[in-house]
Amino acid sequence: MGAGEIRAQVGRVLGHCRHIRPRPSPGKGRLPPVGLSLAAMWLSPGARLSQIDRMLKPVLIALSVLLSLPAATPVEAQSRRPIDISNDSGGNVLETIQRRNQLQRSGRQVRIRGYCRSACTIYLSLPNACLDPKARVGFHAPRLPGTKIIPPMVGDIMGQFYRGEIRRRWFASWQYSLDMQVLTAAEYRRLDPQIKICR
Template sequence: MPRIINAQKLVRTVALALLIGSAAMAQEAGTLIIQNDRGGAIGARLIAIAQANSSRTRIELRGRICYSSCTLYLGADDICVSPDTVFGFHGPSRNGRPLPDAEFEHWSQIMAAQYRAPLRDWFLKTARHRITGYYRLTGAQLVAMGYAPC
């Protein structure tokens, strides 16, 4: 049975959507739908994920794309992915510029902690080393790695 999210939580979710950036978000009873999201700040994403987890909100990643920090939603407790969505992965940077080694390692580990194995292992071995552009995986590939389909 879907859980109803109260108005205060809905206002916080909308505020987070504005904070996060260009994500197209829709709120249904107990479900947050993320569509065509090109990314944003890691910290803002982690806050949104923590909020969704604490309110037991289901997150559905749909639409054409989920790039950059949008992929961190894969760390949510109740997540599903559309097999047709393309997910774009790259390593942490500061406005597209490389980070100092210690910072790069720190943020790479934070990002990787949001992914399940084998995605986490692939990210640490391969994707985090790309700073510009994306390594792309489809939702179908993520489903094959153990993520639930929407």
């Protein structure tokens, strides 16, 4: 796959955020300097993904943190019944972060059951989450849909939600490997002692 195709694939991934647009400069209706720089690099045939990576990484990480913060006024749960997340194979990372935020605001217990893979694993560090004793957890590098291409920055965003030895292993190797790293609930707890095991 050529550089142009890779750039197009990354563009489609970042397109999930197309509803977030930079505000124009007051009275000018133009993109701010950073926006112009990014646009120029993206449209330039000679632009390197590493340059875009360096400029966007802090922005996307900051965005992921903001998306994960609970609302100032917690939403009252209509029911105290637990929320079950069962056999979740993951999906779009930013959408999963938004879902994580909703689960935290709910105030209800979140039970991770069956298998939990890929983006689903960011639910495990929720303060109101527990892991079923028979559950299995799987980690692998994020990739562009339908390809084996590992997009820049997405692994760093996911890593902000991990703890302990899980976090260390993720940043050291797991985020670069397409092979699934599968853990039982007991194995996961040894690497992240803060996890609660469901009763």
